Amino acid sequence: xxxxxxxxxxxxxxxxxxxxxxxxxxxxxxxxxxxxxxxxxxxxxxxxxxxxxxxxxxxxxxxxxxxxxxxxxxxxxxxxxxxxxxxxxxxxxxxxxxxxxxxxxxxxxxxxxxxxxxxxxxxxxxxxxxxxxxxxxxxxxxxxxxxxxxxxxxxxxxxxxxxxxxxxxxxxxxxxxxxxxxxxxxxxxxxxxxxxxxxxxxxxxxxxxxxxxxxxxxxxxxxxxxxxxxxxxxxxxxxxxxxxxxxxxxxxxxxxxxxxxxxxxxxxxxxxxxxxxxxxxxxxxxxxxxxxxxxxxxxxxxxxxxxxxx
Amino acid sequence: xxxxxxxxxxxxxxxxxxxxxxxxxxxxxxxxxxxxxxxxxxxxxxxxxxxxxxxxxxxxxxxxxxxxxxxxxxxxxxxxxxxxxxxxxxxxxxxxxxxxxxxxxxxxxxxxxxxxxxxxxxxxxxxxxxxxxxxxxxxxxxxxxxxxxxxxxxxxxxxxxxxxxxxxxxxxxxxxxxxxxxxxxxxxxxxxxxxxxxxxxxxxxxxxxxxxxxxxxxxxxxxxxxxxxxxxxxxxxxxxxxxxxxxxxxxxxxxxxxxxxxxxxxxxxxxxxxxxxxxxxxxxxxxxxxxxxxxxxxxxxxxxxxxxxxxxxxxxxxxxxxxxxxxxxxxxxxxxxxxxxxxxxxxxxxxxxxxxxxxxxxxxxxxxxxxxxxxxxxxxxxxxxxxxxxxxxxxxxxxxxxxxxxxxxxxxxxxxxxxxxxxxxxxxxxxxxxxxxxxxxxxxxxxxxxxxxxxxxxxxxxxxxxxxxxxxxxxxxxxxxxxxxxxxxxxxxxxxxxxxxxxxxxxxxxxxxxxxxxxxxxxxxxxxxxxxxxxxxxxxxxxxxxxxxxxxxxxxxxxxxxxxxxxxxxxxxxx
Numbered sequence: 001x002x003x004x005x006x007x008x009x010x011x012x013x014x015x016x017x018x019x020x021x022x023x024x025x026x027x028x029x030x031x032x033x034x035x036x037x038x039x040x041x042x043x044x045x046x047x048x049x050x051x052x053x054x055x056x057x058x059x060x061x062x063x064x065x066x067x068x069x070x071x072x073x074x075x076x077x078x079x080x081x082x083x084x085x086x087x088x089x090x091x092x093x094x095x096x097x098x099x100x101x102x103x104x105x106x107x108x109x110x111x112x113x114x115x116x117x118x119x120x121x122x123x124x125x126x127x128x129x130x131x132x133x134x135x136x137x138x139x140x141x142x143x144x145x146x147x148x149x150x151x152x153x154x155x156x157x158x159x160x161x162x163x164x165x166x167x168x169x170x171x172x173x174x175x176x177x178x179x180x181x182x183x184x185x186x187x188x189x190x191x192x193x194x195x196x197x198x199x200x201x202x203x204x205x206x207x208x209x210x211x212x213x214x215x216x217x218x219x220x221x222x223x224x225x226x227x228x229x230x231x232x233x234x235x236x237x238x239x240x241x242x243x244x245x246x247x248x249x250x251x252x253x254x255x256x257x258x259x260x261x262x263x264x265x266x267x268x269x270x271x272x273x274x275x276x277x278x279x280x281x282x283x284x285x286x287x288x289x290x291x292x293x294x295x296x297x298x299x300x301x302x303x304x305x306x307x308x309x310x
Numbered sequence: 311x312x313x314x315x316x317x318x319x320x321x322x323x324x325x326x327x328x329x330x331x332x333x334x335x336x337x338x339x340x341x342x343x344x345x346x347x348x349x350x351x352x353x354x355x356x357x358x359x360x361x362x363x364x365x366x367x368x369x370x371x372x373x374x375x376x377x378x379x380x381x382x383x384x385x386x387x388x389x390x391x392x393x394x395x396x397x398x399x400x401x402x403x404x405x406x407x408x409x410x411x412x413x414x415x416x417x418x419x420x421x422x423x424x425x426x427x428x429x430x431x432x433x434x435x436x437x438x439x440x441x442x443x444x445x446x447x448x449x450x451x452x453x454x455x456x457x458x459x460x461x462x463x464x465x466x467x468x469x470x471x472x473x474x475x476x477x478x479x480x481x482x483x484x485x486x487x488x489x490x491x492x493x494x495x496x497x498x499x500x501x502x503x504x505x506x507x508x509x510x511x512x513x514x515x516x517x518x519x520x521x522x523x524x525x526x527x528x529x530x531x532x533x534x535x536x537x538x539x540x541x542x543x544x545x546x547x548x549x550x551x552x553x554x555x556x557x558x559x560x561x562x563x564x565x566x567x568x569x570x571x572x573x574x575x576x577x578x579x580x581x582x583x584x585x586x587x588x589x590x591x592x593x594x595x596x597x598x599x600x601x602x603x604x605x606x607x608x609x610x611x612x613x614x615x616x617x618x619x620x621x622x623x624x625x626x627x628x629x630x631x632x633x634x635x636x637x638x639x640x641x642x643x644x645x646x647x648x649x650x651x652x653x654x655x656x657x658x659x660x661x662x663x664x665x666x667x668x669x670x671x672x673x674x675x676x677x678x679x680x681x682x683x684x685x686x687x688x689x690x691x692x693x694x695x696x697x698x699x700x701x702x703x704x705x706x707x708x709x710x711x712x713x714x715x716x717x718x719x720x721x722x723x724x725x726x727x728x729x730x731x732x733x734x735x736x737x738x739x740x741x742x743x744x745x746x747x748x749x750x751x752x753x754x755x756x757x758x759x760x761x762x763x764x765x766x767x768x769x770x771x772x773x774x775x776x777x778x779x780x781x782x783x784x785x786x787x788x789x790x791x792x793x794x795x796x797x798x799x800x801x802x803x804x805x806x807x808x809x810x811x812x813x814x815x816x817x818x819x820x821x822x823x824x825x826x827x828x829x830x831x832x833x834x835x836x837x838x839x840x841x842x843x844x845x846x847x848x849x850x851x852x853x854x855x856x857x858x859x860x861x862x863x864x865x866x867x868x869x870x871x872x873x874x875x876x877x878x879x880x881x882x883x884x885x
Binding site for chain 2 (some may be wrong): 003030031032033036037038039040041042044045048049052080081083084089093094099103106107110114117118121122143148151152154155158159164167168169170171172173174177178213218219220222223224227242255256257258259260261264271272273
């Protein structure tokens with residue numbers, strides 16, 4: 001088990017290094033640079049800035065300096081927020097994205113598993129048709145539409161009651177988080193519902209379920225032990241990447257609900273070509289994703305007795 | 311036999327029915343567990359967070375605490391005034407800092423830290439008031455300006471806006487690393503008297519002195535921050551009507567009334583809470599509707615609803631003028647004046663604004679100089695009316711024929727129109743594409759690029775026409791007037807004319823206001839005659855303010871929103 005973990009960890013580090021390198025060179029090949037602005041700088045002012053950020057060095061030197069710095073965990077200073085370290089940005093804003101993400105994943109998983117089981121149980125009957133219709137909506141309607149619509153409904157809700165039931169935007173208390181987390185988790189919830197449903201249906205017609213039924217086991221026991229527990233495995237598989245995707249992909253929700261998460265910094269950095277923030281967030285997210293995938297593989301051992309780590 | 315089989319099927323179906331029923335009940339039980347678990351989790355989360363740094367919801371206006379809540383478009387990236395370049399930092403700094411000179415609510419210059427000043431041919435003198443204090447009680451002195459200005463031009467600070475200090479003697483040489491910062495032409499004669507030497511006569515220097523790059527900075531405090539000046543509220547020193555007391559990055563700020571601020575005519579609110587940071591105009595509108603923020607701007611699709619709600623909609627120009635800039639480089643057909651004249655005669659900015667863009671707050675541009683600029687004593691455009699432009703397709707085609715002969719070509723190559731990828735940018739580009747095809751038979755290819763890539767293509771000259779805009783730094787015609795001098799780096803189309811250069815030189819240093827404005831009149835004439843650009847529109851904003859808030863100001867020059875003079879209705883008299 002430990003040697004397996006070590007191997008996966010080394011692979012992970014290699015993956016992150018590859019991500020960092022690819023991002024570094026792709027980023028430097030985009031036309032323009034972090035210093036270019038609507039207002040053109042004199043050559044001397046530009047040179048002063050380039051010297052300050054080390055952009056006057058050859059690209060390979062910059063790359064090596066960069067690798068040395070990230071191996072020490074130093075991502076440098078942001079180009080757009082000139083007195084903030086990228087480490088500070090990640091430290092202050094990732095917890096926000098993570099809190100929102102965890103809540104969204106909880107909503108998505110609980111909802112996905114329950115709806116999925118329900119639709120499979122009542123296959124082709126009213127609850128199934130209704131829920132699957134909503135699922136298709138949930139998958140196909142983009143999050144910026146859902147976010148905007150749900151915010152508008154909040155305005156109307158508060159207007160109807162004449163007082164603030166739930167805040168329209170902002171951050172700080174749990175009441176600020178509920179609606180954004182639901183919006184953020186909606187797509188995943190829809191996806192998990194579908195996954196859970198097909199996984200359940202496959203198991204319902206499997207031999208061991210039929211055997212269990214013919215043995216006369218109580219339905220509750222068959223449902224819980226034989227159906228739910230087995231059907232949930234594929235859900236766990238996609239959960240790891242889903243957590244990473246939800247936690248990192250909150251840009252739209254963060255923008256609409258004015259939430260100070262890392263997703264906004266990530267997207268804005270790319271638009272602004274803020275080299276250090278792009279690198280910092282990409283490497284951080286890359287490492288996070290790799291970690292989640294490893295974590296899920298390890299969790300498998302506990303969920304599925306057939307799996308061994310080798 | 312047949313009956314038996316039917317029986318068996320019924321048995322299976324009813325068996326399934328029983329199973330579904332029991333399983334469904336079990337599922338319902340699990341659902342109840344899950345919901346209970348979620349509620350418990352949220353409850354614990356709530357206890358753990360406890361509402362620290364919360365946006366709160368005191369509403370847009372809190373009369374009892376004399377405070378208002380606003381939203382900012384972005385996190386202010388740089389609150390070190392000597393290095394700030396962006397609009398959002400400018401908004402924050404304009405409320406917490408003050409320079410030698412300020413703007414009053416009617417956009418006239420008004421005393422700031424300096425109670426009076428004198429601009430001469432070779433320099434300027436500022437007499438500082440005694441009661442202007444930093445928020446720790448120490449007086450603002452002339453030495454604070456000397457330190458701040460030297461720092462701006464010092465190459466080590468790498469301030470992008472150091473160019474705005476180039477009228478001060480030796481500033482450019484210092485930025486270029488040719489002279490030490492101590493040689494900058496600024497001296498503290500005493501604590502109260504600041505003396506400035508000019509590189510060349512700078513009649514508009516008082517307008518520069520109101521700009522944020524010229525704000526003061528105290529040496530001992532700056533050095534105590536170890537290069538982190540402006541990063542957090544306690545890493546800043548304030549001398550303006552408000553101070554920043556709380557700043558949760560990316561989320562909220564609190565600006566609290568500065569009790570040591572000298573001017574009774576500014577800073578009437580006890581607190582300005584910037585509770586939301588979002589660029590999403592729809593989200594801001596929703597916050598306004600919900601009564602959470604005092605003002606927001608409105609895009610044209612929002613106007614019908616706003617009118618239905620009977621909001622009072624105001625309009626203000628944000629100061630920026632947009633124009634199509636030609637590429638005057640040798641290898642481009644747009645270098646030919648007759649060609650440019652043909653395009654000029656084939657379009658009309660009024661049609662662009664009223665028929666294509668349909669933004670009611672936009673104004674068709676008649677010149678490079680916007681309508682709000684002041685001339686000698688009245689509006690510049692009234693004193694120096696530009697050529698009255700009229701679309702004339704017959705003459706346009708004549709000029710196009712002349713261009714064809716002069717350039718010696720049969721077919722004009724497709725024109726590359728470089729634009730930003732915003733909806734407005736694309737809309738105008740498509741309008742021109744269709745217009746020039748219909749009126750002149752010219753093929754226009756649109757090249758939409760995101761910000762940095764567009765800048766790079768502009769720098770390289772990879773365009774025939776580029777859609778550009780220019781916003782003012784200071785409230786003087788020169789902030790637009792020198793754009794097309796041959797040495798201006800902003801002149802990306804490389805227009806070069808000796809006549810233009812000589813008029814710009816006069817405009818920069820002529821002391822007689824009438825002669826100086828005459829020079830701008832000539833620049834305006836030349837821009838039209840030489841068809842250097844095609845003016846498009848002046849950008850404006852429709853906006854709505856909570857009617858209880860008075861004297862809120864949106865500016866064309868300086869901070870785009872200004873709450874320095876704002877007060878809640880009914881509170882001002884009691885003060």
